[in-house]
Amino acid sequence: MIEFQDVVKQYNTQTAIDDISFTIGEAEVCVLIGPSGCGKTTSLKLINRMLEPSSGAVLLNGKPVGSFNPEQLRRGIGYVIQSVGLLPHMNVAENVGIVPRLLKWERSRREKRTDELLDLIGLDPGLYRGKYPAQLSGGEAQRIGVARALAADPPVLLMDEPFGAVDPLNREILQLEFAVLQRKLRKTVVFVTHDLDEAIRLADTVVIMKDGRIVQQGQPADILAHPADNFVRQFVGADRALKRLACFQVVDHMQSAETIPREQTAKRQQAPNGDGGQHPVLWVTNADHALVGMLEPDPDHHSAVAYRPYVELHADEVGVRPVASLREALSRILGQGLRAAPVISEEGMVLGEVRLSDIEELNQRGIAR
Ligand SMILES: Nc1ncnc2c1ncn2[C@@H]1O[C@H](COP(=O)(O)OP(=O)(O)OP(=O)(O)O)[C@@H](O)[C@H]1O
Ligand SMILES: [Mg+2]
Known part of the structure; x- marks a missing residue:
């Protein structure tokens, strides 16, 4: 879809991009990341011809972008x-409608599209279309910036630190919204960020840049497992094993779980400890099959009974959703002092469990020292 071929970009004597080559596939989210001044914004601008390369070429669908009319x-x-870039003297609808207006769409079509986009990004059109940028929160302004870029439904989206100006909590909300939106829209996205957690959360592939060069590219989990050099190793941080867990989804690492109805807990707990403590956790459910508690195996091999006394649980506190990451699962497991976290459906039913031993094994297998 997009290909950089031996691209060099010089500003006068300074080399901002120093011979980079990489490819971005269709419907892929490619995240460019690296320290300030490493050439991320310059790379984006070479794609839409706001800048021309000094040598090499950028291809879009196999054709050099230089062969297209820039408009x-x-x-x-x-x-x-x-930094968002909403025009302060235009209201939300006018800002979102800039490109459709340039394309000379008629008014009713523009208005319809604007309302559709505001709905898409979760802002009530009736409330927001007449607001001015100064009347928006930082997060809302960022969402409008995304809506404006989507207005003419382009197949390619360039996003330059789109959530950089918002606080960490709102940034995380915007990232999750973007992930959901992208699953629906399937654009080819080139996304620039400073924030490694953001890259891990959103990227199909990550390109790590330094001084105008690519130092490593690949899937987030692979980069975290095998940093190419000391720069990347430092960049991803000493806790890369933990960060890497954010790349995996619970649903892909879930084991089957044993559940029993609440009435049977007393009998099961008192059962003799036949095989020396090698029992699974028993998740206890109520009449609606919702998780209400557990029986945990007694680790003392000499104990007469297999399980410790019944413990009441709150599904919200111990459970994880199938779409959660293994990093979240681990924090539940450690936070509760358990050996596994139950995987819970929206209705509170036990779908399976994620085991601490599986998470440990995944790390030992993947991570290079
Ligand atoms: N118009 C320009 N004229 C001269 N040098 C420029 C120009 N624009 C950028 N540069 C230089 O090119 C290098 C790359 O800039 P670029 O804006 O691509 O960095 P960046 O990775 O986006 O940084 P940041 O994370 O701070 O946004 C920098 O050293 C910058 O000073
Ligand atoms: Mg930049």
């Missing part, structure tokens, strides 16, 4: 610029 090219490429 036509940009219609197919939405751009969310660094």
Whole structure:
């Protein structure tokens, strides 16, 4: 879809991009990350011809972007610029409608599209279309910036630190919204960030840059497992094993779980300890099959009974959803002092469990020292 071929970009004597080559597949989210000044924004601008390379070429669908008329090219490429860039004298509807207006869509079509996009990004059109940028929170302004880039439904989206200006909590909300949106829209996205956790959360592939060069590219989990050099090792941090767990979903690492109805707990708990403490956790459910407690195996091999006394549990506190990451599962497991976390459906039913031993094994297998 997008390909950089031996691209060099010089500003006068300074080399901002120093011979980079990489490819971004269709419907892929490629995250460019690296220290300030390493050439991320420059790389984006080479894609939509806001800048021309000094040598090499950027291809879009196999054709050099230099062969397209710049205006036509940009219609197919939405751009969310660094620091939002909403025009202060225009209201939300006018800001979102900039590209459709340039494309001379008639008014009713523009208005319909604006309302559709506001719905899409979770802002009530009736409430927001007439607001001015100064009347928006930071997170709302970021969402409008994304809506504006999506206005003409371009297949390619360039996003330059789109959530950089919001506080960490709201940034996480925007990231989750973006992930959901992208599953629906399936754009080819080039996303620039400073934030490694953001990259891990959103990227199909990560390109790590330094001084205008690519130092490593690949899937987040592979980069965290095998940093190419000391720069990447330092960049991803000493807790890369933990960060890597954020790349895996609970649903892919779930084991079957044993459940028993509440009435049977007394009998099961008193059962003799036949095989020396090698029992699974028994998740206890009520008449609606919702998790209400557990019997944990007694680790004392000499104990007469297999399980410790019944413990009441709150599904919200101990359970994880199938879509959660293994990092979340681990924090539940450690937070509760358990050996596994139950995987819970929206209705509170036990779908399976994630075991601490499986998480440990996944790390031991994947991580290079
Ligand atoms: N118009 C320009 N003229 C001269 N040098 C420039 C120009 N724009 C950028 N540069 C230089 O090119 C290098 C790369 O800049 P770029 O904006 O691509 O960095 P970046 O990775 O986006 O940084 P940041 O994370 O701070 O946004 C920097 O050293 C910058 O000073
Ligand atoms: Mg930049």
